[in-house]
Amino acid sequence: MAQYRSEFLNTLEERGFIHQCTDMEALDAALMKGIVTAYIGYDCTAPSLHIGHLIQIMMQRHLQKSGHKPIVLMGGGTTKVGDPTDKDKSRPLLSNEQINANMDGIRTVFARFLTFGEGPTDAVMVNNDDWLSELGYLEFLRDYGTHFTINRMLTFESVKLRLSREEPMTFLEFNYMLMQAYDYHNLLGRFGCTLQMGGSDQWGNIINGVELCRRKDETQVFGLTTPLLSTASGQKMGKSMGGAIWLNADMLSVYDYWQMWRNTEDADVGKFLKLFTNMPLDEIARLEALQGQELNEAKKLLANEVTTLLHGAEAAATAAETARQAFEQGMAAEGLPTIEVSAAKLEVGIPAPELFTAAELTKSNGDARRQIKGGGVRVNDKVISDEKRQITSKDLDEDGVIKLSLGKKRHVLVKPV
RNA sequence: GGAGGAGUGCCCGAGUGGCUAAAGGGGACGGGCUGUAAACCCGUUGGCUAUGCCUACGUUGGUUCGAAUCCAACCUCCUCCA
Numbered sequence: 001m002a003q004y005r006s007e008f009l010n011t012l013e014e015r016g017f018i019h020q021c022t023d024m025e026a027l028d029a030a031l032m033k034g035i036v037t038a039y040i041g042y043d044c045t046a047p048s049l050h051i052g053h054l055i056q057i058m059m060q061r062h063l064q065k066s067g068h069k070p071i072v073l074m075g076g077g078t079t080k081v082g083d084p085t086d087k088d089k090s091r092p093l094l095s096n097e098q099i100n101a102n103m104d105g106i107r108t109v110f111a112r113f114l115t116f117g118e119g120p121t122d123a124v125m126v127n128n129d130d131w132l133s134e135l136g137y138l139e140f141l142r143d144y145g146t147h148f149t150i151n152r153m154l155t156f157e158s159v160k161l162r163l164s165r166e167e168p169m170t171f172l173e174f175n176y177m178l179m180q181a182y183d184y185h186n187l188l189g190r191f192g193c194t195l196q197m198g199g200s201d202q203w204g205n206i207i208n209g210v211e212l213c214r215r216k217d218e219t220q221v222f223g224l225t226t227p228l229l230s231t232a233s234g235q236k237m238g239k240s241m242g243g244a245i246w247l248n249a250d251m252l253s254v255y256d257y258w259q260m261w262r263n264t265e266d267a268d269v270g271k272f273l274k275l276f277t278n279m280p281l282d283e284i285a286r287l288e289a290l291q292g293q294e295l296n297e298a299k300k301l302l303a304n305e306v307t308t309l310l311h312g313a314e315a316a317a318t319a320a321e322t323a324r325q326a327f328e329q330g331m332a333a334e335g336l337p338t339i340e341v342s343a344a345k346l347e348v349g350i351p352a353p354e355l356f357t358a359a360e361l362t363k364s365n366g367d368a369r370r371q372i373k374g375g376g377v378r379v380n381d382k383v384i385s386d387e388k389r390q391i392t393s394k395d396l397d398e399d400g401v402i403k404l405s406l407g408k409k410r411h412v413l414v415k416p417v
Numbered sequence: 418g419g420a421g422g423a424g425u426g427c428c429c430g431a432g433u434g435g436c437u438a439a440a441g442g443g444g445a446c447g448g449g450c451u452g453u454a455a456a457c458c459c460g461u462u463g464g465c466u467a468u469g470c471c472u473a474c475g476u477u478g479g480u481u482c483g484a485a486u487c488c489a490a491c492c493u494c495c496u497c498c499a
Contacts, residue, residue: 266454293452327453376447
């Protein structure tokens with residue numbers, strides 16, 4: 001049933017990565033002809049990438065595995081401008097220090113998915129600040145500004161959204177699409193890069209680059225986007241568990257990462273296995289067909305595989321074991337996220353709301369009180385109903401810790417020091 | 418530059434002098450049902466050293482016993498005119 005000649009496109013197609021492509025046939029031919037160099041840009045707006053980026057990273061992994069060359073473009077320069085795509089209002093500008101710090105945080109995850117080096121299909125990482133910050137304004141306007149019309153720029157979804165919401169869009173942000181187009185042109189010149197990939201929200205930005213390369217370089221380059229990921233019930237992915245699902249372990253514990261995959265909706269199991277693991281398709285088909293409770297086994301495998309890719313087999317196994325103990329045996333397992341509290345303070349006693357807030361299970365003391373009233377708060381698996389309840393060293397269990405729980409799934413251990 | 422309209426909590430949106438920490442919806446969180454799922458039902462949804470205090474309806478001032486609500490200036494957006 002192979003639809004394409006190239007291994008890369010077939011893999012993407014079979015596993016559900018493809019949303020749109022500028023010219024599927026020509027891209028397929030190019031992939032057969034030799035090594036294709038392809039880039040994906042990553043913004044440096046946060047100190048870690050999150051789960052929404054994972055599909056892009058996986059795509060680059062497939063690219064490399066099928067014999068092509070990935071470029072990881074760090075948006076050190078473009079982040080100074082700020083991508084208005086999908087932003088309903090301007091974001092505060094980040095300082096150069098913040099951007100650099102974010103970049104350092106983001107960088108680390110790629111080594112787990114791609115092989116970097118000097119070889120022909122080894123991945124390379126570049127920072128667009130290297131060329132964007134060198135641009136001269138007047139020169140840039142004359143060389144590139146002439147290839148863009150305001151008429152067309154105004155038709156872009158990112159611009160229209162802002163205008164329709166009656167939110168300001170600054171000229172700086174308006175220029176973002178030119179920067180990204182220029183990146184493509186630049187990477188074409190530098191690395192012979194002829195494919196840009198990204199999320200479907202990047203389609204507009206990508207075709208701008210494709211157009212620019214056609215005009216400036218008279219070269220056909222390609223754009224390929226992934227579908228916007230949502231769960232079967234229409235939620236944006238990773239919305240549960242309070243906050244973004246970060247990839248860096250210091251932003252989100254391995255346990256929580258594992259948990260988030262374990263809680264996948266039934267209808268999404270197959271889709272996620274295809275996108276986020278390397279499991280063979282026939283194996284996935286078998287797992288996907290499981291019914292009812294049995295599907296939970298497939299979810300565990302999904303969580304194991306995905307966590308192994310990002311954090312390694314050992315960390316994934318620990319997370320799985322922690323979850324097993326916490327859920328199947330109701331124990332205060334060691335691998336749960338842990339906070340430290342001064343033993344002296346614990347001796348005196350800490351009001352429960354304060355401790356839950358310190359553990360980041362609740363966002364304020366008031367929030368904690370409301371949760372206690374709502375019956376969602378447990379200490380060592382016992383529901384507490386008194387909001388004035390003091391947590392003291394008497395609550396320490398035989399392992400010398402106290403287990404705080406909010407709801408059924410979120411647990412934090414308190415350890416005296 | 419001129420005329421008119423608008424800016425409300427995480428988001429959308431009602432409110433046009435005290436009854437307003439601000440209707441309603443969405444989202445989020447918790448409870449119930451379950452399979453650590455979805456759907457559904459119920460509750461909660463500004464902060465605090467808490468029978469009270471503080472912060473909040475674009476920003477800054479003002480009127481008033483009292484302002485999201487009235488006035489002034491400013492900022493931003495929309496529509497029409499130039």
